[in-house]
Amino acid sequence: MYSEQVRRAKPGCIVLLIDRSDSMKRPWAGSRLTLAHGAARAINNTVMELILRATMEEDEEPRRYFDIGLFGYGVRPIQGGEGVESAFGGRLAQRGIVPLPEVAANPLAIRKEPSPDVGGLPSEMPVWVEPVNGQRTPMCQAMAVAGSHIYDWAQKHPDSFPPIVINITDGLVTDEPYEGADLAGWARRLANIATRDGATLLFNIYLSHEQAPTSWFPVTSAGLPRPVGTNLWDISSELPPPMVQNARDEGIDVQPGARGMVMNADLAALTKFLAIGTTVEEAND
Numbered sequence: 001m002y003s004e005q006v007r008r009a010k011p012g013c014i015v016l017l018i019d020r021s022d023s024m025k026r027p028w029a030g031s032r033l034t035l036a037h038g039a040a041r042a043i044n045n046t047v048m049e050l051i052l053r054a055t056m057e058e059d060e061e062p063r064r065y066f067d068i069g070l071f072g073y074g075v076r077p078i079q080g081g082e083g084v085e086s087a088f089g090g091r092l093a094q095r096g097i098v099p100l101p102e103v104a105a106n107p108l109a110i111r112k113e114p115s116p117d118v119g120g121l122p123s124e125m126p127v128w129v130e131p132v133n134g135q136r137t138p139m140c141q142a143m144a145v146a147g148s149h150i151y152d153w154a155q156k157h158p159d160s161f162p163p164i165v166i167n168i169t170d171g172l173v174t175d176e177p178y179e180g181a182d183l184a185g186w187a188r189r190l191a192n193i194a195t196r197d198g199a200t201l202l203f204n205i206y207l208s209h210e211q212a213p214t215s216w217f218p219v220t221s222a223g224l225p226r227p228v229g230t231n232l233w234d235i236s237s238e239l240p241p242p243m244v245q246n247a248r249d250e251g252i253d254v255q256p257g258a259r260g261m262v263m264n265a266d267l268a269a270l271t272k273f274l275a276i277g278t279t280v281e282e283a284n285d
Helices: 035-053 100-105 139-156 184-189 227-236 241-249 267-278
Strands: 012-019 065-075 082-084 097-099 109-113 123-127 163-167 203-209 260-264
Touching: 012 035, 012 184, 035 163, 035 203, 035 227, 035 267, 065 100, 065 139, 065 260, 082 139, 097 100, 097 139, 100 267, 109 260, 139 163, 139 184, 139 203, 163 260, 184 203, 184 227, 203 227, 241 267
Parallel strands: 012 065, 012 163, 163 203, 203 260
Antiparallel strands: 065 082, 065 097, 109 123
16 A cells, blocks of 8 residues: 555646635744745745656656646635635636646746745745635635545546645634534545545644744644644544655654644745655656
C-alpha cells in the first residue's frame, strides 16, 4: 500500500483546500504577510515545484505526473451552501482537478511577489492562487465538494497512488453538520475513496496569527488546543511510509502512528509541510 510510483500512465492527484474565511486577513506572526497572502504564496510555490519536478527537458512541457485540484472555501456565500468553489482563475476558472501540463500553461499572471521577510526583495513568479478572504469557514462542504471530484478521479485512475488532500485553515468549522454529517463524517467519506494502492490521504495544517510553538505530526491529540486542534487531529490520516521518509529527510522526528497534521504553522512550516505531503516517488518515464 502507498507504494505506487507516479508516471504518465498512472498520475497522482493532489487537492488543496484553502480556507478563505474572514480571519485569513489577519497578519501572520513573524511575517509581513497576511495569512491569506502567505498561504497563496506557499501554494503557488508548491505548484511551481511540482511543475519543475515533472519537466525533464528544456523547452519540454511538464509531464503529466500529477493532476491538481485547488478549492477555496468561505470567500462568499454560494447558492446551496456557505461557499466552496474552484480556486483556479483565468482560463482554468471553475475547473475541478486539472492535469499538470494545463496548470503549467495557464497561470493567472507572472508578477513580483513581496518577500515574507522584513528587508527581503520581491521575487517574480507564476501565480495560480490569489490571496483572498471573505466570510465563514464551510470546511464540511469543502470536503464534500472535493470528495465528489476525487471520487470521479479515482474511478478513472484505479491503479494510481491514492489522492492526497491537504486542508489549510486558521479557524473552526462553521457548517457542522452539513447535509447530515459532521466534519469527522465527511473525513471518513473522503477516506473511503480509494485506489488499489490505498485510501485517500487527508492532511491538515493549522495557521496561527499568534506566536505559538509548532507541533509536527502528533501521534495523539493530547495537549492540542480544543476544539480546533483535537478536531483536526481526529480527521487527519496516519502518515504512510513515503511521507514518513519525506519528513525524516527534512530532519523531523516522526514517531509510529503519527498523523498528517501540523499545528500553529508559520510560513516556513507551511512550505515544508506542503513539500512533505506532495512528494511521491516518480518513475521518470
